[in-house]
Amino acid sequence: MARILPGQTDIYALTDSRLALGRSVEEQARALLDAGVKILQYREKHAHAGVMLEECRTLRRLTAQAGACFIIDDHVDIAMLVDADGVHVGQDDLPVPEVRRLLGPDKIIGLSxxxxxxAKAAVAAGADYIGVxxxxATQTKEDVCAPVGLSYLEWVVANIRLPFVAIGGIKEHNIAEVTRRGATCCALVSxxxxxxxxxxxVRAVRAAMREGN
Known part of the structure; x- marks a missing residue:
């Protein structure tokens, strides 16, 4: 098990089989972990629960072998069943204090x-990190809110001491702009x-991140 938070590593990778050029979740995970990614989130919005459970069991094994942190999007029950390192929830999901009651004090809870x-409410609620x-603009997540832009990122850097990951439409061509504004960990999907x-x-993205530092 690995308790690695944004800020302790640079890339926060998410699975998405719809965008993975036919790769299975396991193939995505192996490639990302072999490339040195240390935080991996399982996010498969359209899979059935039984499939999700088996895929997460596989990813739990792979991340443990790689010394990487394994986060599951939304599904607290599956996170508990596979002993994931934590979960990531959104504003419309279970409240952080209730997730904490289920997972206990040692698991990681991230909040978008x-x-x-x-952001201030997330700190008060006891989140371990926030998504910023x-x-x-991003098309990889349904029902996503409008882009908040770089101004909110700059506000978080100046005002919030909680670890955070920048997310949403981040690509190799624009990631230097994000790291230049103070983000040290960025989430990427497609x-x-x-x-x-x-x-x-992964190598190209890391090189681009360094350009912004």
Whole structure:
């Protein structure tokens, strides 16, 4: 098990089989972990519960072998069943204090935020880290809110001491702009799992991140 938070590593990768050029969740995970990614979130919005459970069991094993942190999107029950390192929830999901009651004090809880008010509320609720975004427009998540832009990211950098991950429409071509504003950890979905060569793309993204520092 690995308790690794945004800020302790640079890339926060998410699975998405719809964008992965036919790769299975396991194939996505192996490629990302082999490329040195240390936080992996399972996010498969259209899978059946039984399939999700089996895929998460596989990813739990792979992330444990790689010394990487395994986060599950939304599904607290599956996170408990596979002993994931934590969960990531949104503003319309179970409240952080209730998730904490289920998972206990040692698991990681991340919360998506889109405004200063939500960021401050996340701190008060006991989240371990927050998602900051969407920075740019994104098509990888349904029912997503409008982009909050770089101004909210800058506000978080100046005002919130909680670890955070920047998310939403972040690509190799714009990630330097994000790191230049103070983000040290960025979440990427289609840019990584949709790349012909995931390892090459991870290397390119890391190089682009360094350009903004």
């Amino acid at each position: 935020t889109h405004s200063p008010e939500q 975004g969407p920075i740019f 840019e990584l799992v949709g790349a012909p060569d995931i390892a090459d793309k």
